[in-house]
Amino acid sequence: MNIYVSNLSFDVQDEDLKDFFAPYGEVTSAKVITDRETGRSRGFGFVEMTDEAASKKAIAELDGATVENRTISVSVAKPKEDRPSRGNGGNFNNGNSYNKNRY
Template identity: 70%
Template sequence: MNIYVSNLSFTIQDEDLRNFFASYGEVTSAQIINDRETGSSRGFGFVEMSDETASKKAIAELDGTVVEGRTINVSEAKPKAGRPGRSNSPFRSNNGDNYNNPKSYNENRY
């Protein structure tokens, strides 16, 4: 089961997140999500556990606990929805031309 953990301290690392859940069962992965530009933690992450029963117990017991002075939120991760309006971007035409790229604009124009 994939678990979403939010409101984490920005100092929490992947291994810390793994350790929070390890006492409940096998953790197959634990990842803090970082900002693409700065590399800093965004304050949330995902934990994947192999046993659904252990996952549900971890969610029930860890949700609302205080870690490094912050009350964390723990819940079952929802599937990522598609990005709405992606195909209707003002910088893309329906045929895939990228109008934010001056080279493609010039190639189409001349």
């Protein structure tokens, strides 16, 4: 099961996140999401656990827990939705430029 964890301290690393969930069962992956440009934590992450019952117990017991003086939120991760890419979201260069018919 994939678990979403938010309101993490910016000091929390992948290994710390894994350690928070390890007492509940096998953690197959733990990833704190970082900003692409700065490499700084964005304050949330994802944990994947193999056992669904262990995942549900971890969610129930860790949601609202205080970690490094912050109250974290823990829930089942929702599937990533398809969204338009940010690179050409405005479609500014679509061939209908105002310069096309000027010359």
